[in-house]
Amino acid sequence: MSSPVSFRVSERDVYIMIDAGTSPSDVKAEALQKAWQASEFSAAKLLDPQMLTQTATKYAQHFSKDSNKSIHFQVIIAEIFDADLKLQVSDDDMKVTASGIVGYGGKALTQEMIISALREKDITSGIQRKGIEALVEHTNEAPPGAEMSVTVAKGKHPINGSNARFKPLVDDARKRVLRPQLREDGTADMRDLGAQVTVDPGQPLLQKIPLSKGRPGFTVFGQELEAMDGEDRDFAPGEGTKISDDDPNIIIADRTGLPSFNGNSVQVDDVMQLNNVDVSTGHVKFKGSVIVTGNVSEGMKVTCTGDITVGGYVDSAELYADGNITVQKGCIGRLLNASETGEHDEDADDWIPEVSTKLVAGGSVWCAYAQYSFFDAKNGVHTNKQLTHCHVVTKGPLAIGGEGKAARGKLIGGTIETSDHIYCGQLGAPAGTKTRIYWSLPPHDPQAVSHLNHLRSSLAKLIARAKTLQQGLERCKSLEDEAKRVQYQQKLHGELKKIKSRITTTRISIDSVLEAFETHPTLRTMVSREVFPGILFIFKEKSLRIKEHRNGTMFLLEDKQLRVDSLL
Template identity: 45%
Template sequence: MSDGLKFISQAGFVHVEIPHGLDVSAMTIENLEDAYRKSELSKAKVVDNGFQNAVTEARKYRTENPGTKQNLRFKIAEIRDAELTIEISEDAMEAEAYVTAPYGGTTLSRGHILSCLREQEITAGIRREAIEQLIEHCNTALPGLPLEVTIARGRKPVNGLDARFKPLVPDARKRILRPQDRGDGSVDMRDLGKLFSVKEGEAVLRRIPATKGRPGFTIKGEPLPATDGTDRDIKAGKGTLLNPDNSDELIAEKQGMPTFIDNSAEVDEVLTMKDVDVGTGHVDYEGSVIITGSVGEGMRVKATGDITIAGYVDSAELNAGGNITVAKGVIGHQLAHDDEDDDDNFAPLSTRLIASGSVWVSYAQYAMLIGKHGVIVDKQLTHCHVITQGALCVGGEGKNALGKLIGGVVETTSDVSAGQVGAPAGTKTRIYFQQPLDASEADVEVNSLRNHLQIALRTIKKLLAAQQQLAKIPKLNERQQLMRSKITDELAHQQNTIATLRGRLSLVMDTPAPDLQLQVIAGRQLYPGAIVRFEDKFLRVKEHRGGTVIALRQHELIMDVLR
């Protein structure tokens, strides 16, 4: 029985009013709840035991006060407005809004949400669609249902891109250095691809200008600066020139092999020969040389570009201004010498490969391999002397290397990777880490600061001499007085400049050199007899180990399991 019940909103709560004429003995909890659910205030949150307490208290009052004409009123539900909480991330790049749909109370308005954002100083990156989503949730969701949305999001700064240089044709060096796919998933190490050449006038390199950085901001409107990309000019190299119709392009000046070095390109003429032996004599060529056969004992091949050998090199000397590629083997032997082959003396070898670029060979034994930018060996390196400022990779790179490095000496300023280092017989295999030969950024800055300091000192010397000449004049005219004033001002400026330069020079010279970090990776096996050295530090391997890394860290050599 619920006829006559009234539900009244008062002071944030919903009360049920039971008229004095209603028989409460026949009223049940179910009757009361059903009547409430049908009322306009049914979205309010029912208090704990609200219906039960109302029925119980009403019956009790009527029993204790029979014949009363008083209407009874009991609290059964609480009216709650929509709740909004905003949390800001530590970097002030995002704000999350947490909202709870109202229990019959006031919903959220756009103005209220914006006011809450302003209170937390959120002024930028506000997502209008998120505000609409919050409002719609409060108007349509079940009472008390929560919702989380990102209501504001800052914009991270995007640094501009440096000028880039896009080759428009394949790099002849890289083309040759790439073993060809057999079609069954394997590669043919003897087939290094067709020779690529360009025609006169063909575009070979394009400059893509640097881009501007895009500044960012936090949700509090704080600017986040971005750095513009560094721009550089395109530079014509040997055999190329600027395209007269496009100053951002290089074109070939002649037919030949294209190669790329950073912001420049070169086109080398190509000499192709079958073999180099006593019948052909030595080769000294301005350009690149391709030998489809082999280079015989005692022969010399010199080229300003690349040298590519499809066959073998046997006790010969190759000297290239670019890369050296030997599709098959490099073979030599030790030459007679008086010095003992200890840690500081190395036996001379009959085969020498010297490249200003990289050296790539299938395998080598008793050969000196000097590649400025790296030495790559496909299978095995045995009793060789390697000198490089780049990486030495034997059978792959890093822990994926499968080749063998046995005996010999490696002098490098970079990493060494091989599947096996040393041999079961304890063959002495020496790897010497060295400081990079190229000047560091600090060295470059020191030289620049010293040059500017010398210029400033020379300028002061000239200014003082001019000041002394003016001082000898008894009475200065107007022009001379103006000159004296300018000299005084310029002296003060140069003295400030010198003080600044000396301060910066002292700071740079006192800054410790960066820590050199190099490593030797033996991907599968490391045998006794292997020696790694850096300056006066030695690490000698005394036991057979599995995958191992020997790292140079903070000028110390550390050996650990390869992970």
């Protein structure tokens, strides 16, 4: 027996039809719902969730009139909708997001439909096939009305080339001198700093890695995004070196000596060796490195362009080196003019000792111990036992008796000026000896400053170019030949769009570098054993005074604030 209920479609509308004379009891809401679910149009969208109930009621009203009992009943109950596709292009033209909504009984999306929609918007580059396939599968498999968003096209950002760089092929002798060697038990022997690095003529020292070209990118519209090539840097052979005849990207040694590196340059220093420096030798001034197996006596000066290594003591003498200074034993000095002026006050907050022993290094300083000595070392000061009443100026770390929690040396009295970490086992003395630590912020990375200057120069050129293009567009308006005017305007508009995109990217890069300049790494003074009263930390106008005895403690300069923390 056939059902008295059937359905038909006219354009997008779905009609329900009930045979004439059918009793309302045979077409109640439940029966209509069952027939609807069994029909081929059940995926269409009902005009109302209660549409079938409303239809049963309407039919009963229709049937109640005798004149209607012989008339077929039909009414629109649903609509058919095809799957919907929307495309959204990002502001920078680098990504296209497609949103697909599953249709109601209509056609699902196909790959051809999506690609055609992209082409209508001139989106031709970076098409993401997997995203398109996922969207097609969604509109075929998901329930009606379900929405899904995927990336269907993606541009490629330009990749700037790398600058030419330089790779050392041997150890830097200056750094090697100050590298403590490990004992068999794994601990560092602060007295054994390793053998000095020497090279022979013809030995490769420094390799130039050439610049790389930039790789251009593109937008989803196929517009090419220009990439900058890396910057070239010249090779600069220093004294005692030359460019290899076999490879123009290699610098080799031209004599025997100690190699030292400075960015794109390397030099090999000759070495002067003396037993002692005293009145019998006079002051020493040497273009190279100096090794003194014995002592440097009172009143003597040693000046060199390389490293200074002293096997004995430095007693009220002055050492000046462009590289590192190593004193295997101790540095002993005294206060100058103390008995004559009587003006020095070692307990004053701003007291800086004027002392007779001075070590000034362009690299690092290492010694066994020191008292009443002045150290000015760019890359840090390392002492094996203790510093007493010394004045230290450095941009590098100050390590006394080791680094980190392993430090066991003593820092007592004097004034420390640094922009890096300090490590010691004991800070101050039971007598409350005033010890001052002046912290300053680390200097900006020279490469970052150079990069910022390059970005600013590039931005100025881009802005000038944009201004020239704008002026060209204004001049185009006066052209009488319409075809040429339109041609020139299109060309200038296209180039101006590229320039504006590069201006935006460059400004973002500049803001990123400037934001990095506003931050600074956390500076620490790590005291592994004891801290005594009389310690004063100073950063600009801020100060932190320690008035009580403490066990192992961490002092920090964090976010430009001085604070105390436990040593975990």
